[in-house]
Amino acid sequence: MKEINGGVTAAAGFKAASTAAGIKYKNRKDMALIYSEKPCRAAGTYTTNLVKAAPVKWDKEMVDHAPFIQAIVVNAGIANACTGKEGDTYCEETAKAAAECLSIPSDSVLVASTGVIGMQLPMDRIKAGIEAMIPVLDESLESGTDAATAIMTTDTVKKEVAVQFTAGGKTITVGGMCKGSGMIHPNMCTMLSFITTDLAISKELLQEALSEDVRDTYNMISVDGDTSTNDTVLLLANGLAENPEITEKNEDYQSFLEALHYVNEYLAKKMAGDGEGCTALFEVKIIGAETKEQAVTLSKSVITSSLTKAAIFGHDANWGRILCAMGYSGAQFDPEQVDLYFESAAGKLKIIENGVALPYSEEEATKILSEPEVTATADIKMGEATATAWGCDLTFDYVKINADYRS
Amino acid sequence: MKEINGGVTAAAGFKAASTAAGIKYKNRKDMALIYSEKPCRAAGTYTTNLVKAAPVKWDKEMVDHAPFIQAIVVNAGIANACTGKEGDTYCEETAKAAAECLSIPSDSVLVASTGVIGMQLPMDRIKAGIEAMIPVLDESLESGTDAATAIMTTDTVKKEVAVQFTAGGKTITVGGMCKGSGMIHPNMCTMLSFITTDLAISKELLQEALSEDVRDTYNMISVDGDTSTNDTVLLLANGLAENPEITEKNEDYQSFLEALHYVNEYLAKKMAGDGEGCTALFEVKIIGAETKEQAVTLSKSVITSSLTKAAIFGHDANWGRILCAMGYSGAQFDPEQVDLYFESAAGKLKIIENGVALPYSEEEATKILSEPEVTATADIKMGEATATAWGCDLTFDYVKINADYRS
Numbered sequence: 015m016k017e018i019n020g021g022v023t024a025a026a027g028f029k030a031a032s033t034a035a036g037i038k039y040k041n042r043k044d045m046a047l048i049y050s051e052k053p054c055r056a057a058g059t060y061t062t063n064l065v066k067a068a069p070v071k072w073d074k075e076m077v078d079h080a081p082f083i084q085a086i087v088v089n090a091g092i093a094n095a096c097t098g099k100e101g102d103t104y105c106e107e108t109a110k111a112a113a114e115c116l117s118i119p120s121d122s123v124l125v126a127s128t129g130v131i132g133m134q135l136p137m138d139r140i141k142a143g144i145e146a147m148i149p150v151l152d153e154s155l156e157s158g159t160d161a162a163t164a165i166m167t168t169d170t171v172k173k174e175v176a177v178q179f180t181a182g183g184k185t186i187t188v189g190g191m192c193k194g195s196g197m198i199h200p201n202m203c204t205m206l207s208f209i210t211t212d213l214a215i216s217k218e219l220l221q222e223a224l225s226e227d228v229r230d231t232y233n234m235i236s237v238d239g240d241t242s243t244n245d246t247v248l249l250l251a252n253g254l255a256e257n258p259e260i261t262e263k264n265e266d267y268q269s270f271l272e273a274l275h276y277v278n279e280y281l282a283k284k285m286a287g288d289g290e291g292c293t294a295l296f297e298v299k300i301i302g303a304e305t306k307e308q309a310v311t312l313s314k315s316v317i318t319s320s321l322t323k324a325a326i327f328g329h330d331a332n333w334g335r336i337l338c339a340m341g342y343s344g345a346q347f348d349p350e351q352v353d354l355y356f357e358s359a360a361g362k363l364k365i366i367e368n369g370v371a372l373p374y375s376e377e378e379a380t381k382i383l384s385e386p387e388v389t390a391t392a393d394i395k396m397g398e399a400t401a402t403a404w405g406c407d408l409t410f411d412y413v414k415i416n417a418d419y420r421s
Numbered sequence: 422m423k424e425i426n427g428g429v430t431a432a433a434g435f436k437a438a439s440t441a442a443g444i445k446y447k448n449r450k451d452m453a454l455i456y457s458e459k460p461c462r463a464a465g466t467y468t469t470n471l472v473k474a475a476p477v478k479w480d481k482e483m484v485d486h487a488p489f490i491q492a493i494v495v496n497a498g499i500a501n502a503c504t505g506k507e508g509d510t511y512c513e514e515t516a517k518a519a520a521e522c523l524s525i526p527s528d529s530v531l532v533a534s535t536g537v538i539g540m541q542l543p544m545d546r547i548k549a550g551i552e553a554m555i556p557v558l559d560e561s562l563e564s565g566t567d568a569a570t571a572i573m574t575t576d577t578v579k580k581e582v583a584v585q586f587t588a589g590g591k592t593i594t595v596g597g598m599c600k601g602s603g604m605i606h607p608n609m610c611t612m613l614s615f616i617t618t619d620l621a622i623s624k625e626l627l628q629e630a631l632s633e634d635v636r637d638t639y640n641m642i643s644v645d646g647d648t649s650t651n652d653t654v655l656l657l658a659n660g661l662a663e664n665p666e667i668t669e670k671n672e673d674y675q676s677f678l679e680a681l682h683y684v685n686e687y688l689a690k691k692m693a694g695d696g697e698g699c700t701a702l703f704e705v706k707i708i709g710a711e712t713k714e715q716a717v718t719l720s721k722s723v724i725t726s727s728l729t730k731a732a733i734f735g736h737d738a739n740w741g742r743i744l745c746a747m748g749y750s751g752a753q754f755d756p757e758q759v760d761l762y763f764e765s766a767a768g769k770l771k772i773i774e775n776g777v778a779l780p781y782s783e784e785e786a787t788k789i790l791s792e793p794e795v796t797a798t799a800d801i802k803m804g805e806a807t808a809t810a811w812g813c814d815l816t817f818d819y820v821k822i823n824a825d826y827r828s
Contacts (some may be wrong), residue, residue: 065748065756096741098757098777131741132778241749243741320727321823328824334503334538334650341472342648349472350505370505371539410817416728417735417816 015273021174022188023158026212026254027051027175030157030402031150032164037136038091038129043164046088048208049116049151053082054250056124057221061229061245067095069125070246072105080121083250086208087112087144088165090193090385091129092136093204095243102137112142115148126206126246128167128193162191165206168415169193173284179273182257186213188273189222194237194285204242205232207281213270214253215260223271224249231278232312234403237289242378249274286404287387291411296326297389298336301400308345309401315343316390317405327407328390331356333365336390353393358385422680428581430565431596431621432662434458437564438557439571442550444543445498445536450571452550453495455615456523458557460489463531463629466635468652474502476532477653479512487528488658493615494519494532494551495572497600501534501542501612502650511542515531518548522555533613533653535574535600569598572613575822576600579668586680588673589664593620595680601644601692611649612639614688619678621660622667630678631656638685641717641810643725644696656681693811694794698818703733704796705743709809715752716808722750723797724812733795734814738763738786740772743797760800765792 023030028050035045058077060070062141075084087108094101105125113120127135153158162172176189192207209224228247253259260266287295298316303309316322319339325332333354354366360382365374382388430437435457442452465484467477483490494515501508511530522529535544558564569579583596599614618633635654660666667674694702705723710716720828723729726746732739740761748756760774767789772781 063745063748064754065744079731085622096744096756096773096778098775131739131745149625241745243748245744320819324820324823327820330824332538334500337472337503338470338538338648338650341470341650343471347471349503366503366507369503371503408820408823410820412727413731413815413817413820416731417737 015177015179015269015276018176018178020155020176021158021189021191022048022208022210023065023153023155024176025187025210027252028210029151029153030161031147031152032160033143033146034087035139037089037139045147046161046164047112047144047147047151048161048210050071050084050087050250050252052252052254053084053122054252055215055220056083057215057224057249059225059247061242063241063243065243067093067127067244068097068105069094069127070244071102072109073126073246073248076121076124080295082122083124083148084118084122085112085116086124086126086248088126088206089135089140090165090167092127092133093129093131093244094127094135095131097132097134100134104301107137108140112144117143124248127167128204128244128298131243132348134382155402158189158191165193167193168290169288171288173281173288175277175280177266177276179269181213181260181269183256184255185370186255186257186270187211188276188277190281191280192285194288204244204287206244207232207247209249209277211251212253212255213251213260213381214255214257215251215270219267220249221261223274226280231282234314235282235286235312236405237286248284283404286406289406290415291409292406293409294326294407295387296323296405297402298389299389299391299400299402300394302393302395302397303399303401304397306399306401309399311343311345312340312347312392313401313403317403320408323405323408325331326383327409329380329383331365331366331376331383333371336392338409340392347394347396351395356382357389357391358382359389360385390391422584422586422683423678425583425585427562427583428565428569428596429455429615429617430560430562431583432594434659435617436558436560437568438554438559439567440550440553441544441676442496442546443673444496444546451497452554453568453571454551454554454558455493455568455617457491457657457659459659460491460529461659462622462624462627463490464631466632466654468649470650471647472503472650474500474651475504475508475512475532476501476534476822477651478509479516480531480533480653480655483528483531489529490531491525491529492519492523493655494530495613496534496542496547497572497574499534499540499542500536500538500570500649500651502538502543504539507541508608511544514544515547517614518551522551525712528544531655535572535613535651538650540597549730565596565598572600574600575697576695578695580688580695582684582687584680584683588620588667588676591662591664593662593664593677593680594618595684597684597688599688599692599794601695610741611651612692612826613651614639614654616681616684618658619660619662620658620667621662621664622658622677626667626674627656627658630681634678634682634685638682638689641721642689643812690811691815696813697822698816699813700816701733701814702794703730703812703814704794706796706798706807706809707801708798709800709802709804710806710808711804713806713808716806718750718752719747719754719799720808720810722746727815728816732813733790734816736790737786738772738783738790741776743799747799754801754803754819763789764796764798764799765789765794767792
């Protein structure tokens, strides 16, 4: 497997377009369209929030029941969440409008929205946006990159990636794009992520691969602990690589899993590292755990601790807050057995041994914590299980962005 | 029942002292001593964090097993948490030092610490502090107020309250003081709270009254979702009011519960409203719930949502974030049945009806949200149960305080 340039248009037969539809933002692109020449098998995972945005309900219904999927319409600015029956209708209208322009069935069109909760979509602008995007649909990498830029909200950088691997003698491409960067928390976030591949694979295995990998990637990140109403990961496979269709968990399936994991982990880390207002990606590894579940609980508790996040912003080796966050996580461990390390491009330092501070150099610790990517590793010495979670620091800008977001 | 002036020295027989021991802060008082002329029955509740500070372990042991309690030594600046066996020894040494000076048994002395995790207490200064406080022990209200000031860390105001009621023809006084204001989250916080009363009551009922009331008061507040290693509430009763001892749940017991609840709720709300960096007390009421547990889960989820807290700081009626936080709480309800109100001294406004926004005035909503105490009430229309939780807004100063705290 190797990383290549590109995003959602990297795989054969996928085109993208974007436009400035004026949904809510001025003077920037705010709509994107992903289109596959060939009907796709689709898989999806969605927010676990009881309050589900209208597009989430629409997509789940289509992915589960429509014979195939061929397009995704995305808008930024308004989330179409908490919009009642009217909001549901707008998903159908959006799909119909795109379906008509593309001469495909309306149940083959997925929709995704991100932005403010509670406002209704301006349907005239959505429809005008779709009409404007049809003629500019293009398979170039640039079209994919433009689409990745159009779906941003408070993101500061666009997020896309692509990889290639071989299956059944054919070169397979998997590409993807996503957006964060607030309301980001395990169990899907507003977080929208779109993955495309030219792999031929059964619908069942496509969904299984996505559902499994989401647990170790998107569900292991948190920006602010708020699980959004709109979180969606969609994965389309059009089979244009012409590999022998994967229908069992063979070697080709394992290769695909590896590629999919690379793309998902890359995008998930990009989202955590571009969390609202953040200055650093904060990685927390729990090693020596008895069970994976225990390691997951502990690592997530640390990345979501406001006090720990503020300490990372301050480049302060406040290890007590990390032990504290592990302690209230609900997972069992012996605090007096814990070793803790801080690590970054600037070096690695053991801070705690068996629950008590070593005489480490605060200066060196601060140097390590001043890098843009920082890792804390806790060894709880109970077994062989591990987990890694990704978060970010809590900064003045996070507050500023979210105190002002709607106005 | 009526509120009166005072705090921990309001009840008969309780004295307090405080001093500048130089534990970590310069030029301010940082130690306090509470002393009862007469041996007390004691009750306590403690952090549920697996990582328990040394004083928490000491106090639980003494409250559970010592024949009586007569004094509490408190220091601010260093938490004596994650300090290993050495930290445990220091609790015992502190109790012994105070016991000697006061001529009481060392197992009748409780200790409490708040501040930085992981540093060892400077025992020479602790002992010197105790010696300095003995001669200035005093029953005046001012001594109580000085003690409430000495135990502050990032608190901006001292927190104390006292009430009086009648039981068995005698006037009973209940007084208390506490400190917040970071690492504040349900299930006990660094949060230290000390309640004194001259009531005569059995040890069993004293503990039961405290344990029950903590659920509706201290455990319903959150500043940042971080449950501290040091959270402690201690309640001392010395019986000097000479009421017939309460040994069953009679009318006198109900009167005491009411007084205790008033004191606890008052102090808990003061902590939430003086959360690190905060500008507003944020109260969330869930009404119309099917069960109390459901109402508690929903109300706590809203007060701990970073996005909701930032919106309150911005005086922004971003109700979508409130519905969203209810949705990911794990409690069941129908989002399309929810009515939501904002209320403060500036008025009351219905924002959502049956899950959809009403055409309310944003200007009026902002006016309501600009008050120092703001309430959001969600009616989920399923039954008769209710719960109230208290938090605060998330501000630039919260980040500033916690990025800089140790340095």
